[in-house]
Amino acid sequence: MRDAYHDELDALTEQLVxxxxxxxxxxxxxxxALLDADLHLAESVISQDEEVNRIFAEIETSxxxxxxxxxxxxxxxxxxxxxxxxxxxxxRMGDLAEHVAxxxxxxxPESAIPPEIRDTILEMGQIAERLITKTxxxxxxxxxxxxxxxxxxxxxxDKLHRRLFKVLMAKDWKYGVEPAIDVTLIGRYYERYxxxxxxxxxxxxxxxxxxxxxxxxxx
Amino acid sequence: MRDAYHDELDALTEQLVxxxxxxxxxxxxxxxALLDADLHLAESVISQDEEVNRIFAEIETSxxxxxxxxxxxxxxxxxxxxxxxxxxxxxRMGDLAEHVAxxxxxxxPESAIPPEIRDTILEMGQIAERLITKTxxxxxxxxxxxxxxxxxxxxxxDKLHRRLFKVLMAKDWKYGVEPAIDVTLIGRYYERYxxxxxxxxxxxxxxxxxxxxxxxxxx
Numbered sequence: 001m002r003d004a005y006h007d008e009l010d011a012l013t014e015q016l017v018x019x020x021x022x023x024x025x026x027x028x029x030x031x032x033a034l035l036d037a038d039l040h041l042a043e044s045v046i047s048q049d050e051e052v053n054r055i056f057a058e059i060e061t062s063x064x065x066x067x068x069x070x071x072x073x074x075x076x077x078x079x080x081x082x083x084x085x086x087x088x089x090x091x092r093m094g095d096l097a098e099h100v101a102x103x104x105x106x107x108x109p110e111s112a113i114p115p116e117i118r119d120t121i122l123e124m125g126q127i128a129e130r131l132i133t134k135t136x137x138x139x140x141x142x143x144x145x146x147x148x149x150x151x152x153x154x155x156x157x158d159k160l161h162r163r164l165f166k167v168l169m170a171k172d173w174k175y176g177v178e179p180a181i182d183v184t185l186i187g188r189y190y191e192r193y194x195x196x197x198x199x200x201x202x203x204x205x206x207x208x209x210x211x212x213x214x215x216x217x218x219x
Numbered sequence: 220m221r222d223a224y225h226d227e228l229d230a231l232t233e234q235l236v237x238x239x240x241x242x243x244x245x246x247x248x249x250x251x252a253l254l255d256a257d258l259h260l261a262e263s264v265i266s267q268d269e270e271v272n273r274i275f276a277e278i279e280t281s282x283x284x285x286x287x288x289x290x291x292x293x294x295x296x297x298x299x300x301x302x303x304x305x306x307x308x309x310x311r312m313g314d315l316a317e318h319v320a321x322x323x324x325x326x327x328p329e330s331a332i333p334p335e336i337r338d339t340i341l342e343m344g345q346i347a348e349r350l351i352t353k354t355x356x357x358x359x360x361x362x363x364x365x366x367x368x369x370x371x372x373x374x375x376x377d378k379l380h381r382r383l384f385k386v387l388m389a390k391d392w393k394y395g396v397e398p399a400i401d402v403t404l405i406g407r408y409y410e411r412y413x414x415x416x417x418x419x420x421x422x423x424x425x426x427x428x429x430x431x432x433x434x435x436x437x438x
Contacts, residue, residue, distance in 0.1 A: 064300065071290045081283065084303060169397050178388050180396045184403045 005070050008062060012083045013139060015059050019090040020136030020200075022052050024129055026097035027193060031125030033104040034186070035118055037111040045101035052094035059087045078210065082203040086139070089196040089203075093132065096193045103182055112182040114175050117167055120160055124190040127157045131197040138204040147201040148213070157194040161187050224289050227281060231302045232358060234278050238309040239355030239419075241271050243348055245316035246412060250344030252323040253405070254337055256330040264320035271313035278306045297429065301422040305358070308415040308422075312351065315408045315415070322401055331401040333394050336386055339379055343409040346376045350416035357423040366420040367432070376413040380406050 026045050033042035063080050066072065072080055103112050113121050131153050138147045164187045167173065168180050206212035245264050252261035282299050285291065291299055322331050332340050350372050357366045383406045386392065387399050425431035 064296070067286070067300075068292055068296055073287055077283070077287055081286075081303070084300070085307070088304070088307065165400070168400060173396055177392055177396060177399045180399055181384070181387060181403045184400045185407065188404065188407065 005066070008066055009072075009076060009079055012059060012062060012079065015055055015062075016083060016086050016090065016139050017136050019052060019055050019059075019087065019094075020132050020139065022048070022055070023090055023093040023097060024132040024136065026052070026094055027100070027125060027128045027132065030097045030100035030104065031121065031128075033101055034113055035111065035122060035125075037104065037108050039105060039108045042101040042104040042108070046098055046105070049094045049098045052091060056087045056091040059083060075207070078207050082207040086200045086203045089200045093193050093196045096189045096196070099189045100186055103186055107182065112179065112186065114179055114183075117164060117183060120164055120167070121186065121190075124157060124160050124164075124187070127153055127160070128190055128193050128197070131157070131194050135197045135200045135204075138201050142204060142208050144205050144208050147204045150198050150201045154194045154198045157191055161191045224285070227285055228291075228295060228298055231278060231281060231298065234274055234281075235302060235305050235309065235358050236355050238271060238274050238278075238306065238313075239351055239358065241267070241274070242309055242312040242316060243351040243355070245271070245313055246319070246344060246347045246351065246409075249316045249319035249323065250340065250347075252320055253332055254330065254341060254344075256323065256327050258324060258327045261320040261323040261327070265317055265324065268313045268317045271310060275306045275310040278302060294426070297426050301426040305419045305422050308419045312412050312415045315412045318408050319405055322405055326401065331398065331405065333398055333402075336383060336402060339383055339386070340405065340409075343376060343379050343383075343406070346372055346379070347409055347412050347416070350376070350413050354416045354419045354423075357420050361423060361427050363424050363427050366423045369417050369420045373413045373417045376410055380410045 026048065029041050030045045032038060033045065063084055067080060106112070131150060134146055134150055134153070137143065138150075164183060168183055173180065202213050245267065248260050249264045251257060252264065282303055286299060325331070350369060353365055353369055353372070356362065357369075383402060387402060392399065421432050
C-alpha cells in the first residue's frame, strides 16, 4: 500500500516533467511560427494545447484521490500542494504559447514581427525555452541550486521586454499602431511565460526546503 | 477538536471573502486613478497590494497546517483545494489592479486614457467590480446559480475589450503608439481580472458540486 502511494507521487513528478516538455515544444514552435509566418506550425501549437490541459486535469484528479485515500504529511504533503501549483502554472504557460501562435495565425501570410525586432523576439523565445528546460530538470532532480539560478534568465527576459518597448516607442518606429499592439501583447506573453517558469522552480525549492522564495512580480 | 476544525474551514472562507473585498476596492481605485490621473489614489493601490499577498500567505499556511493535522475528506477536502486555487487567482487579481495603477502613476500628471475611450475603460472597471462583488457573494453563500451567471459579465468584458482594439486600430486614432501600448496593456489587465474572477466562481461550483465548469480561455 505504502509503495503504491509513493509510485503515485513519482507519477505526479513524471506528469509535471511531461508538461514542461510539451510547453517547451509549444513556445519553441510558436516562436518559429511567429518569425516565419508559418501557419501550419501555429495551428499545431493551438491544437496541441489540449494535451497540456488533459495532463493537468489528470494531475488534479490524482491529487484529489491521493489526498482522500492517504494522509500525506511533511514532504509528501508539500509535494501534492506544490504539484497543484506547478500544474496550474504550466497549464498557463501552454496558454501563453498558444496566444503567441494565435497572433502568428491572425497575421498570416504576413509576419507580425517587423525586421528590426526579429532578433529580440528570437532571443525571448530562446530564453523562454532555456527557462522551461531548466524548470523541467529542477522538477525531475529536485535541484534547489538550479531553481535559484532561473532568476538570472528571468532578468534577461525582462531586459529584452524593456528593449522591445524602447523600439516601439522610438520616434523612427514606422509600422504604425497595429504591429505595435501585436508586439506589445507578444512581449507580455513571453514575459509572463518566464514568470510562470520561475514560479514553478520556486515551488521545487518549497518542496525541498519547506519555504518558497519571493515570487517575481512585474508590470 | 472537530469543531475547531470546522471553525478553521470557516475562517478560510472569511479570508477569501476579505481578499475579494480588497481586490474589489483595488480595481475600483485603480480605475479612478487612471481616469482622473490621480497619483495619490494610484499609490494607495500599489502600496495596499501587500495586504492581499499577506492574507494569501496566511491562507496557504492555514491550509498546510490543516491538512497535516486533520484528514479532510469529501467537501472539506474540496474546500481546502478550492481555497488554494481561489487564493492564487485573487492574489493575481490584486496584482492586475496594481498594474493598472502603475500605468496611471507612470503617465501622471497626464491621463493614460484618451477622451474617446474613457467610457469604455469606465465600463470595464465597473464590470470588473461587479464580477468580483458577485464572486465574493458566491464564496460566502456557496451559491452555484450566481457563480454560473458570471459568464455573462465576462462576455460583456470581452466585448468591451474588442471594442477597445477597434478604436486603437481605427484610421482616425490620433494619439500615436505610446498611448496605444498603454491602452493595449490596460485592456489586457481588465480582461485577465475578469477571467480570474470567473475562475474563482467556478471553484465555488467545484466546491459545492464536485466538478468544475470549463474555465474561459481568451487571447
